[in-house]
Amino acid sequence: MLELDDIQSGVLRPRPAPYVATYIALRIDEAKAGRELMRRVAAVVTSAAHPESPLSDTWVSVALTYQGLKALGVPQDSLDSFSWEFRQGMAARAKDLGDVGESDPQQWEKPLGTPDIHVIIVAVSPNATRLEEVLARARKTYQTMSGIEAIWRQDCHALPDEKEPFGFKDGISHPAIEGSGIPGTNPREQPLKAGEFIIGYADELGGIQRTVPEILGRNGTYVVFRKLHQRVAEFRKYLRTNSKSVAEEELLAAKMMGRWRSGAPLALCPFHDDPGLGADARRNNDFLFEADDPAGFKTPAGSHIRRTNPRDSSIAGFARIHRMIRRGTAYGPLLPERVLEDDGADRGLMFAFVGANIGRQFEFVQSEWINDSVFFGGGRDKDPIAGSNATDINFTVPRKPVRRRCVGIPQFVVTRGGEYCFMPGLRALRWLAELET
Numbered sequence: 001m002l003e004l005d006d007i008q009s010g011v012l013r014p015r016p017a018p019y020v021a022t023y024i025a026l027r028i029d030e031a032k033a034g035r036e037l038m039r040r041v042a043a044v045v046t047s048a049a050h051p052e053s054p055l056s057d058t059w060v061s062v063a064l065t066y067q068g069l070k071a072l073g074v075p076q077d078s079l080d081s082f083s084w085e086f087r088q089g090m091a092a093r094a095k096d097l098g099d100v101g102e103s104d105p106q107q108w109e110k111p112l113g114t115p116d117i118h119v120i121i122v123a124v125s126p127n128a129t130r131l132e133e134v135l136a137r138a139r140k141t142y143q144t145m146s147g148i149e150a151i152w153r154q155d156c157h158a159l160p161d162e163k164e165p166f167g168f169k170d171g172i173s174h175p176a177i178e179g180s181g182i183p184g185t186n187p188r189e190q191p192l193k194a195g196e197f198i199i200g201y202a203d204e205l206g207g208i209q210r211t212v213p214e215i216l217g218r219n220g221t222y223v224v225f226r227k228l229h230q231r232v233a234e235f236r237k238y239l240r241t242n243s244k245s246v247a248e249e250e251l252l253a254a255k256m257m258g259r260w261r262s263g264a265p266l267a268l269c270p271f272h273d274d275p276g277l278g279a280d281a282r283r284n285n286d287f288l289f290e291a292d293d294p295a296g297f298k299t300p301a302g303s304h305i306r307r308t309n310p311r312d313s314s315i316a317g318f319a320r321i322h323r324m325i326r327r328g329t330a331y332g333p334l335l336p337e338r339v340l341e342d343d344g345a346d347r348g349l350m351f352a353f354v355g356a357n358i359g360r361q362f363e364f365v366q367s368e369w370i371n372d373s374v375f376f377g378g379g380r381d382k383d384p385i386a387g388s389n390a391t392d393i394n395f396t397v398p399r400k401p402v403r404r405r406c407v408g409i410p411q412f413v414v415t416r417g418g419e420y421c422f423m424p425g426l427r428a429l430r431w432l433a434e435l436e437t
């Protein structure tokens, strides 16, 4: 069984819907202050136990970067026991992630991607009043303390109907995790071994990750935060100029995503949207691909959801070892419907990955599945929604009698910054607070 009372709530609980959320980044200037911060936040962070509590949909999570662990004075042998990608940090991994050109770390919103980001606090709640209450408690942990500086903040809020800025319903598909007591959303997916998501447990390959000392990593996980700016006007214009009617526009959008805007999957309704299905959590993720649609006539292999989770599709490799928990939240104002001109506002997703293996989960999906298509025999095509654009983005819609090739798709998503973090268990937070090096 998972030790739910030691795992931070935000790791396992799907976020409330609707939601409001705030991300705050802190810099630790004195190790002693940083340790006191850990002691105080340990009292504010809730555990994943007691999901039935009425307060369980409001929580604060805390995560540290590698630089943050260093700033606390964590001994070198402990630091060395964390994963290589985490120790490098996201900016150093830019080329592998496709963060080039406009997404290059040189262009990122400061201080994202700099060694100053040490701690990230995330507060999530179903409404602004409760968010403010929980933020006030979180603020008390650092505001009056010298040696800790709040250096960045991002507010996020749900858009109408749980949609992300391009207009698709988000937050649908989640994996089931053995021992978590939280059901996944696809009844056809076997629950994944807990070690895929939580450090200290066996994973799908039979391995168990351990840190030095074991208590530091146990019940913790890695979290990847990415601020992804979305070019909504550009996306709409592309659909408009490449379609002859509104119905065709919507079909092209659905082919790119693998779902209609309502969330209804092409796998279950390939010809027209079905908002009832999109809204029905018991049915909207109940499908596989291979038996019914091996060639992608319904859901193209290159669509966003089939790439990022090929399920049982025939691909090179084994999809189950590249799964992830997503905790994305939207930021920025909605671009009013039908507007095709950019209004200059910053809007997009604070993408959050949760998993025990940054390399074979997040980085693999980003580099091999989103920015390449060799894994399903699709050459150098890229994800038409989230692909990064070192060159052109191309996408294929299988069709009879001839496939449709979309060539030179503009880049719709630009990385504004991000960081690799470690989200400790509650006992580990106290261990960090008691460091004496």
Ligand code: HEM
Pocket: 164, 166, 168, 169, 170, 171, 172, 173, 174, 228, 229, 230, 257, 259, 304, 305, 306, 308, 309, 324, 326, 348, 349, 351, 362, 365, 366, 370, 385, 386, 413
């Ligand atoms: C701004 C960029 C992005 C947008 C707008 C976006 C949007 C969406 C939407 C609308 C869905 C379908 C609804 C759902 O299942 O929750 C989805 C699913 C998913 N996305 Fe993204 N996404 C983005 C970036 C990413 C990135 C960078 C990754 C991974 C590195 C990713 C991984 C996934 C996964 C794993 C799923 C679930 C697939 C499934 O199980 O069916 N997404 N995304």
